[in-house]
Amino acid sequence: MIRKARAVWRGTGKEGTGALTTDSGVLNGTAYSFRTRFENGEGTNPEELIAAAHAGCFTMALAFQLQNAGVTPTELTTEAAVTLEKEGEGFKVSRSALTLTADVPGIERAQFDELANKAKAGCPISKLLNAEITLDATLK
16 A cells, blocks of 8 residues: 655745645645744644644554454544654654543453553554654543
């Protein structure tokens, strides 16, 4: 499986603007710029997209872990907070903090924690990131 996205940039790093497009069409000329990355401009940025990808990947991986254990969640809600920090002359994604709220009837806390940690370590986006990955999980 191969997924594609395209970025087009015009102008300088600080004053220029870019647009992101995915083959699925979910992003179609979506704006990104210095302001959307380092300030609060309208549009997206690479770190926000990484956070969305990590939250989605981890949550789906946990759903499969629970399914394989014979348990069906009522709802899994995950937020990923990606940290971008200065490193030398550039920047680095140093952390992705996952915060999970899960409604999973009929599961013991120890089993839930084990499956959630397997999902955190095993999801493809976790494997891709060269960053600290944390998980704070709440079981309703």
